[in-house]
Structure formats: C-alpha cells, structure tokens
Amino acid sequence: xxxxxxxxxxxxxxxxxxxxxxxxxxxxxxxxxxxxxxxxxxxxxxxxxxxxxxxxxxxxxxxxxxxxxxxxxxxxxxxxxxxxxxxxxxxxxxxxxxxxxxxxxxxxxxxxxxxxxxxxxxxxxxxxxxxxxxxxxxxxxxxxxxxxxxxxxxxxxxxxxxxxxxxxxxxxxxxxxxxxxxxxxxxxxxxxxxxxxxxxxxxxxxxxxxxxxxx
Numbered sequence: 001x002x003x004x005x006x007x008x009x010x011x012x013x014x015x016x017x018x019x020x021x022x023x024x025x026x027x028x029x030x031x032x033x034x035x036x037x038x039x040x041x042x043x044x045x046x047x048x049x050x051x052x053x054x055x056x057x058x059x060x061x062x063x064x065x066x067x068x069x070x071x072x073x074x075x076x077x078x079x080x081x082x083x084x085x086x087x088x089x090x091x092x093x094x095x096x097x098x099x100x101x102x103x104x105x106x107x108x109x110x111x112x113x114x115x116x117x118x119x120x121x122x123x124x125x126x127x128x129x130x131x132x133x134x135x136x137x138x139x140x141x142x143x144x145x146x147x148x149x150x151x152x153x154x155x156x157x158x159x160x161x162x163x164x165x166x167x168x169x170x171x172x173x174x175x176x177x178x179x180x181x182x183x184x185x186x187x188x189x190x191x192x193x194x195x196x197x198x199x200x201x202x203x204x205x206x207x208x209x210x211x212x213x214x215x
Contacts, residue, residue: 001025001026001046001047001115002025002026002027002028002043002044002045002046002047003020003025003026003027003028003045003046003047003048003049003111003115004028004029004030004036004039004040004043004045004047004048004049005017005020005027005028005029005030005049006029006030006031006032006033006035006036006039006048006049006050006051006054006059006062007029007031007049007050007051007054007077008031008032008051008053008054008055009051010031012051013029013031015104016049016104016107017029019104019105019107019108020108020111023108023112028043028045031055032054032055032056032057033050033054033055033056033057033058033059033061033062034056034057035056036048036050036054036057036062037057037062037065037066040062040065040066040072041170042174044150044153044171045072046072046073046115047072047073047074047075047111047114047115048062048063048066048072048073048074048075049074049075049077049107049111050062050063050074050075050076050077050094051076051077051078052076052077052078052079053078053079059076059077059078060076060092063076063092063093063094064092064093066093067092067093069158069167069171070157070158070171071156071157071158071159072157073095073096073114073115074093074094074095074096075094075095075096075097075098075107075110075111075114076094076096076097076098077098077100077102078097078098078099078100079099079100095114096110096111096114098110121156123199123210124196124199125137125138125196126195126196126199128152128153128156130153133149135149135152135195137194137195137196142194142195143194144191144194145187145190147172147173147187148187148190148191148194150171150172151168151172151187151188151191152191152195154168154171154172155200155208155209155210156210158209158210159210159211160209160210160211161209162203162206162207162208162209163207163208163209164206164207165181165182165184165185165207166181167207168184168207168208169181169183169184184208188200188208
C-alpha cells in the first residue's frame with residue numbers, strides 16, 4: 001500500500017512514516033498542502049493522510065482536489081475539537097477523521113481498515129481484486145500488464161467520469177511523460193480485448209469512461 005502523509009510537523013511525519021513502514025507500506029511525505037498535491041498528482045496513492053492546518057493549501061482543500069479526480073481514501077488529522085469541524089471534514093469528502101493527539105497504533109488500524117474497504121469490485125462477469133492485483137473474467141484469471149491494470153484502477157476510481165487521453169496519461173504514465181497520447185488508445189484496445197469490449201465507453205473526441213456500477 002502506498003501512503004501519502006502530509007503534515008507541517010516534521011516530528012509527526014517522522015513518527016508516522018516509521019509506523020507505516022513497519023507495516024510494509026510505501027510512504028511519501030509532504031510538509032504542506034501544495035507539496036501534498038504535487039506528490040498526489042505524480043504518484044499512484046492508495047491512501048492520503050492529511051493534516052487539516054497546513055501552510056499554502058489546507059488539508060480540506062487538498063482533500064477536495066483529491067476527491068475531484070479520484071476515489072483515493074482520505075483520512076484527516078486535526079487538533080480541532082468542535083463537532084462542526086468534524087462535519088466540515090466529512091463534507092469535504094474525507095473518509096475518516098481523527099483528532100490529535102492520538103495513538104499511532106490506532107491510526108494504523110483505522111488506516112488499514114479504510115484502505116482495505118472496496119478492494120474487490122465486480123463489473124458484469126469481471127472481478128477485480130486490488131489487494132492481490134488480480135483480475136478474473138468468470139473463473140479465469142486474466143493476464144493484464146501493469147499499465148492495463150493501472151488503467152482499470154483509474155477507470156474504477158473515476159467511474160462515471162469521462163477521462164481524456166491527457167488525464168489518463170497523467171494518472172497512469174505520470175505528468176512527466178512526453179510520448180504520443182495515442183499510446184492510451186493502444187493500451188485500451190488491448191485491455192478491452194481481455195475484459196470485454198463494452199465495459200469501457202469511447203466518447204469520440206473527448207475521452208473514455210467506465211459507467212456507474214454497483215460495487
């Protein structure tokens with residue numbers, strides 16, 4: 001699991017990084033909201049842990065930005081204690097909320113539970129298990145490449161939204177990719193040949209989407 005931890009307290013970052021790495025997580029840290037968004041845009045993050053009060057861009061705004069383009073789980077940390085603040089955090093799209101001070105072991109448990117939810121998706125006769133990174137069509141396991149799997153994850157995280165080639169390149173290949181955006185068409189064509197032609201919809205001149213489904 002890849003975890004983004006953003007907090008302007010350096011000591012807090014060091015402590016949480018150590019705890020999550022002990023749980024075999026890959027951890028990326030950020031010291032302010034702007035850096036947190038840069039990290040998020042350039043990495044495939046499974047869970048974002050955001051401090052509410054950060055310099056440059058606060059955690060609430062970072063959370064909103066993350067939720068606008070992905071289904072990444074977000075856990076908010078805050079020293080605020082008012083119930084209205086908790087409501088504000090959840091209304092911005094946060095999936096969980098923990099008040100400071102807290103026991104890091106409790107945070108680990110909450111984070112693992114949060115990241116573990118919705119790990120298996122079913123679309124028609126497809127079953128996608130993100131915990132094991134395996135995809136099944138009926139009873140047969142599909143041999144997807146890494147890019148095909150990342151594309152499928154991207155569509156599921158943004159189900160119902162039309163994603164342009166540029167957006168898919170940024171999310172799957174990274175914002176520093178300078179190749180031909182037609183590579184997206186090639187990979188989607190190969191992905192469709194494995195999962196079925198009707199699951200990913202083409203919007204001519206705009207992009208691609210995976211329509212709403214029950215997970």
